[in-house]
Amino acid sequence: MLNHHPLTRWILGYEAQRKRMLKKAPHGPLRDFLAVPFPALNTPFEQIPILAVDFETTGLDAVADKLLSVGCVDLFHHQIKLGSSYHEIINSKGRLKADNVTIHQITDDQKDQGKPLAEVVEQLLNRLAGKVMLVHFSRIERQFLRQACLELYGMAPPLPIIDTLVVAKKRLDKRDVAYDPSELRLSALRANYGFPDHYAHNALNDAIATAELLLAQVNERGESMTLRQLIL
Amino acid sequence: MDSALTEISEFVQAIPPLDLLPSKLIEQIVKEISICYVRRGKQLPPQGISDKNIYILRKGALSYVTQDNELLGKYGEGDICTVFCLDNDEKINVSTDEDTLLYSICYKTFEQLVSEYPDVIAFFHQTSEQRLNKKMLQVNEDAILNSSLLNSSIANFYHSPVVTVGPNTSIQQAAILMTERGFSCLVIAQDTNPLGIVTDKDIRRRCVAQGLDILQPVSAIMTDNMTTIDIKNTAYDALMMMTQKHIHHLPVTANNQLKGMVTVTDLMNNEGQNAVNITSVIHKAKSVSELTEISKMIPKLQIRMAKLGTTADHVGKSISAITMAFTIRLIEMAENLLGPAPVPYAWLAAGSQARQEQFAHSDQDNALIISNDMQPQHSYWFKDLATFVSDGLAACGFIYCPGEVMATNAKWCQTQAQWSKYFAKWIDTPDPKALMHCSVFFDLTTVHGDSCLLDEVRMKMLKTTQRSTLFIAHLSRNALNLRPPLGFFRDFVLIQDGENKATLDLKHNGIAPIVDLARIYALSEGIASVNTIERLQQAAGTPSLTKASAANLIDAYEFLSMLRMEHQAKKLQQGEQPNNYLPPKEISKLEREHLKDAFKVIKTMQDSRQSTL
Numbered sequence: 001m002l003n004h005h006p007l008t009r010w011i012l013g014y015e016a017q018r019k020r021m022l023k024k025a026p027h028g029p030l031r032d033f034l035a036v037p038f039p040a041l042n043t044p045f046e047q048i049p050i051l052a053v054d055f056e057t058t059g060l061d062a063v064a065d066k067l068l069s070v071g072c073v074d075l076f077h078h079q080i081k082l083g084s085s086y087h088e089i090i091n092s093k094g095r096l097k098a099d100n101v102t103i104h105q106i107t108d109d110q111k112d113q114g115k116p117l118a119e120v121v122e123q124l125l126n127r128l129a130g131k132v133m134l135v136h137f138s139r140i141e142r143q144f145l146r147q148a149c150l151e152l153y154g155m156a157p158p159l160p161i162i163d164t165l166v167v168a169k170k171r172l173d174k175r176d177v178a179y180d181p182s183e184l185r186l187s188a189l190r191a192n193y194g195f196p197d198h199y200a201h202n203a204l205n206d207a208i209a210t211a212e213l214l215l216a217q218v219n220e221r222g223e224s225m226t227l228r229q230l231i232l
Numbered sequence: 233m234d235s236a237l238t239e240i241s242e243f244v245q246a247i248p249p250l251d252l253l254p255s256k257l258i259e260q261i262v263k264e265i266s267i268c269y270v271r272r273g274k275q276l277p278p279q280g281i282s283d284k285n286i287y288i289l290r291k292g293a294l295s296y297v298t299q300d301n302e303l304l305g306k307y308g309e310g311d312i313c314t315v316f317c318l319d320n321d322e323k324i325n326v327s328t329d330e331d332t333l334l335y336s337i338c339y340k341t342f343e344q345l346v347s348e349y350p351d352v353i354a355f356f357h358q359t360s361e362q363r364l365n366k367k368m369l370q371v372n373e374d375a376i377l378n379s380s381l382l383n384s385s386i387a388n389f390y391h392s393p394v395v396t397v398g399p400n401t402s403i404q405q406a407a408i409l410m411t412e413r414g415f416s417c418l419v420i421a422q423d424t425n426p427l428g429i430v431t432d433k434d435i436r437r438r439c440v441a442q443g444l445d446i447l448q449p450v451s452a453i454m455t456d457n458m459t460t461i462d463i464k465n466t467a468y469d470a471l472m473m474m475t476q477k478h479i480h481h482l483p484v485t486a487n488n489q490l491k492g493m494v495t496v497t498d499l500m501n502n503e504g505q506n507a508v509n510i511t512s513v514i515h516k517a518k519s520v521s522e523l524t525e526i527s528k529m530i531p532k533l534q535i536r537m538a539k540l541g542t543t544a545d546h547v548g549k550s551i552s553a554i555t556m557a558f559t560i561r562l563i564e565m566a567e568n569l570l571g572p573a574p575v576p577y578a579w580l581a582a583g584s585q586a587r588q589e590q591f592a593h594s595d596q597d598n599a600l601i602i603s604n605d606m607q608p609q610h611s612y613w614f615k616d617l618a619t620f621v622s623d624g625l626a627a628c629g630f631i632y633c634p635g636e637v638m639a640t641n642a643k644w645c646q647t648q649a650q651w652s653k654y655f656a657k658w659i660d661t662p663d664p665k666a667l668m669h670c671s672v673f674f675d676l677t678t679v680h681g682d683s684c685l686l687d688e689v690r691m692k693m694l695k696t697t698q699r700s701t702l703f704i705a706h707l708s709r710n711a712l713n714l715r716p717p718l719g720f721f722r723d724f725v726l727i728q729d730g731e732n733k734a735t736l737d738l739k740h741n742g743i744a745p746i747v748d749l750a751r752i753y754a755l756s757e758g759i760a761s762v763n764t765i766e767r768l769q770q771a772a773g774t775p776s777l778t779k780a781s782a783a784n785l786i787d788a789y790e791f792l793s794m795l796r797m798e799h800q801a802k803k804l805q806q807g808e809q810p811n812n813y814l815p816p817k818e819i820s821k822l823e824r825e826h827l828k829d830a831f832k833v834i835k836t837m838q839d840s841r842q843s844t845l
Binding site for chain 1: 237239240262263264265266267268269270271278279280281290291292330331333336
């Protein structure tokens, strides 16, 4: 595949993209984010600065649906630092749909007291600078963050991502045994490692749960892993 | 707060001693947590951590062992691993038995956060001995506070009428009156109006010590504006008032009229009242069937005493006193029936009754010691006596001893000379059977009859045991067969070899080892007492036992006995047979910590005994 050619990587790789975009980016949060280099692909796991991130949204469509809340926590040196945890509800426009509220448990009142989208995205980019984003099932977080950046800054930054769902999926695929897609859910994978149940659908809680899952996945290998083996 | 951290906070806050902390502080502590994941079979601390940390187990299991790989204990979910924050003399290795999720916190930071909570710091800093001591101080304090005093009116306690004298009575006259009536205080009153109070202490301090003329009026040495208490108050209020004002006598009033007097002794004796009452009823009983009726009160008394927070020591002594009263009454009845004894003798109690550590529904362990003047034909009288008393005790709920340690057994119905021979033989050739007898017969007491008979034998015996290092060594080795468990792991009892047991045997794995140790100290030091606490108190400071170790063992013994008492009270109340088996599920997290501390105290003392062998 062309994608794996070193030259292509150099041109298309996230570090190259970061440098190119830095030149064009307007002053402000996005530029600050782009100013910090990402870790190199050969960085061993314990030295990769990771930010576990989770979003709660009103739906799956990054354009039509809204970002409701953001939660994140640092993972570094095999340790999840709870002191670094961040959780914020976003005051987006429009009413919430009742069936949706039952999932994320964020009410209109809470939403109305939330912070503006610009402020929360700025906080998130600030924390994410120079780090790899860790998510479980990356589509939502990647698309919603891209969309928010496009709306706020007119461009979307490159995002190096580790996806625990993909890490798990690769391992299951290697085993060449049929499996049910539901086995790839965060709670199902955690249960496999004997982890306690967690209160799902809270953005910070899911971020912590995802970080714990990655620790188990990485430790399971027994050998030290580099970012190259983990990155999406 | 964020609900993610709420979940973690709730988990952390439920773990003693962190449950003592306010939520605000827990939130701050949670912010200090680093979550770590360690695979099975790895050493702690986890990679990347070099500080002295505490580890809260969220999931998984840890074992900690000495450098010689001796298992010291295990940690499961919800336990706090404190191995790394203590300044251990010995290096302790901690490793994961399962894949483990840990909440790691830097101990130094933690210590600063909880600096205003000495009880929490103490948990991490104190030794097992210190923690246990603190717990028992608390228990003993509560035993007084929680007692029925709270619920009883003073009306049940005061005596009346109070002896009053006029203000012009001489000090000497007052002293004579007090002596005659056996009172330690008098109220000075003008007509019915109380003016003040005079006590033994006032006569000593304000008269004799000052060289005051004893013919002076008593009003010169009385305490005026005396403290009184209204009859509507509880006995507890009276006790608190006396404690606060440092007084021992409190006049009781009703509508401001003097009604009577309550003393500290009146209040303190309250707990014993019931045992005393039962004992006096026993003395008046006319038949075995009457005694049987009375005996039904014993379990109720034990439940009541346990509920009132009475110490196990006190309960044991009360129940033993009652058993003694039954025995004496039965002997009196037998003597009425059989005529007077042909030669002097004494009825002996053995084992827990002799040690005054008996609870309801225990076996009868007894024996007879008879004057050397006994003739062969006399044996019929003693056999009849033994049978009557033993059957009577059985009717009263004290089951026959399964090991036949009873006066009805000819082997244990012997002359003074024969008993001396028995002891000499047991000490001289301490085979397993002899050692088995030791735990029963080295704890003997006279219930009825000529106490000199036993005292003489005991004196001779103690002189021999003190010298016989071989016997003491055998006794020690035998006692060391009963080892306390290491602690708890999840809902199991963790024993020496790392295996799990479903229940904790409070008697064999906790109380009996201390009773055995106390006996060894007593026999080594020639101490005649048989009660475990008394033995430990008297052995304290001798070559066998340091004062500090004695205090630690007493704390451990009292704690284990208290748990047993509470457990048995619960069983009795449910109408079940009381036993010594405690399922870990019924033991609170905090009690488990204290139990672990008690086990450690026992282990330390057993190890030090082992080293003398």
